Amino acid sequence: xxxxxxxxxxxxxxxxxxxxxxxxxxxxxxxxxxxxxxxxxxxxxxxxxxxxxxxxxxxxxxxxxxxxxxxxxxxxxxxxxxxxxxxxxxxxxxxxxxxxxxxxxxxxxxxxxxxxxxxxxxxxxxxxxxxxxxxxxxxxxxxxxxxxxxxxxxxxxxxxxxxxxxxxxxxxxxxxxxxxxxxxxxxxxxxxxxxxxxxxxxxxxxxxxxxxxxxxxxxxxxxxxxxxxxxxxxxxxxxxxxxxxxxxxxxxxxxxxxxxxxxxxxxxxxxxxxxxxxxxxxxxxxxxxxxxxxxxxxxxxxxxxxxxxxxxxx
Numbered sequence: 001x002x003x004x005x006x007x008x009x010x011x012x013x014x015x016x017x018x019x020x021x022x023x024x025x026x027x028x029x030x031x032x033x034x035x036x037x038x039x040x041x042x043x044x045x046x047x048x049x050x051x052x053x054x055x056x057x058x059x060x061x062x063x064x065x066x067x068x069x070x071x072x073x074x075x076x077x078x079x080x081x082x083x084x085x086x087x088x089x090x091x092x093x094x095x096x097x098x099x100x101x102x103x104x105x106x107x108x109x110x111x112x113x114x115x116x117x118x119x120x121x122x123x124x125x126x127x128x129x130x131x132x133x134x135x136x137x138x139x140x141x142x143x144x145x146x147x148x149x150x151x152x153x154x155x156x157x158x159x160x161x162x163x164x165x166x167x168x169x170x171x172x173x174x175x176x177x178x179x180x181x182x183x184x185x186x187x188x189x190x191x192x193x194x195x196x197x198x199x200x201x202x203x204x205x206x207x208x209x210x211x212x213x214x215x216x217x218x219x220x221x222x223x224x225x226x227x228x229x230x231x232x233x234x235x236x237x238x239x240x241x242x243x244x245x246x247x248x249x250x251x252x253x254x255x256x257x258x259x260x261x262x263x264x265x266x267x268x269x270x271x272x273x274x275x276x277x278x279x280x281x282x283x284x285x286x287x288x289x290x291x292x293x294x295x296x297x298x299x300x301x302x303x304x305x306x307x308x309x310x311x312x313x314x
Contacts, residue, residue: 015294017206018287021213035214036277038207043278046204047271048175051134053197055179057189058131068256072132072263075243079104079264080140083234090227095285097148098276101141102231102289104239106133106266129259135180138172141272145279172275208270212287215277228288231268235293236300240265244304248313257314261304267293 024030030038083103087096182189240261247260273286308314 015291017209018213018291018294021210021215023213024210025214030210030214032215035211038211039215039274039277042204042208042211043274044171046200046202046207047274048171048178049197050201050204051138051172051175052179052182053194053201054134055131055176056182056187057194058183065256067250068129068252068259069132071247071250071252072129072260073136075239075246075260075264076104076133076136079239079243080136080144082239084144086230086234092227093148094282095224095227097145098272098281098283098285099227099231100144100148101137101272101276102268102286103234105137105141105269105272106235106263107269129263133263135176138170138176138271141275142170142173142279145275145281149280172271205270208274212270212273212283212290215273215283215287224285224288227285228292231285231289232292232296235268235289236265236297240300240304244308254314257308258305261301261308265297265301265304267297 021030021035025032025035080100083100086103087099090096090099243264244257244261247257252260268286268290270290273283273290276286277283305314
């Protein structure tokens with residue numbers, strides 16, 4: 001019961017922020033233009049700062065575990081390939097990019113650290129899991145969304161050049177690169193800078209969630225119910241069932257296994273919607289999957305955790 005309450009406390013407030021954005025839109029406080037501008041702001045400032053802060057404060061030498069990082073990286077690559085393969089089942093190619101990233105991208109940084117701290121009292125293996133998965137999450141999302149942009153007219157070299165430019169100029173990628181460089185060069189994090197980045201990063205999730213709720217169109221979402229439910233099932237159940245046994249077989253336990261569980265089975269991150277909207281996609285499928293996975297992840301994560309504890313693995 002304690003784990004269920006914790007999971008509900010972690011996911012219900014997130015879901016309610018989206019509902020709050022929807023309510024603000026209904027009463028006229030957040031129109032479509034306002035929500036669009038808020039999305040662009042979150043994409044260009046708070047989200048890159050959030051990723052910079054998470055990676056810049058990681059001590060690589062103290063916590064480095066190459067086997068664990070490599071596993072997280074490999075699982076993320078395979079998950080992306082599986083998601084890409086399944087995406088070809090849908091006749092509507094305009095949703096392909098959104099479907100792929102909604103299947104594999106987790107709330108690893110925010111929910112992962114909170115979940116592990118609640119169980120073990122510290123961040124445990126979450127920073128290493130973030131290193132192994134989050135940079136790849138974002139780099140591949142930029143590539144996938146650029147390559148499947150429904151507004152794109154170029155082909156061949158023109159498309160490759162545009163995609164490459166989108167990667168190197170993407171604020172998310174720049175935030176990751178700056179954070180990794182800061183950590184690798186062992187620059188200290190002054191208290192003033194830490195407070196500034198923490199304050200700016202803190203608005204990323206609530207602003208992004210409310211903007212997503214304000215832009216949510218239930219009529220469009222119902223038309224994409226099949227892909228949304230499929231992506232949610234893959235995200236919450238499919239990848240966990242596929243990769244958790246492999247993690248156990250390879251000897252990962254306790255904090256390592258919890259970090260892997262969060263990477264595989266936590267809700268789809270709101271960043272999916274923010275990036276999709278800012279890279280020429282409709283965003284309806286992304287917001288639908290975020291809502292579904294946020295709502296049901298409290299129950300699925302609790303179920304997976306119960307199984308792992310029953311087996312004496314965590």
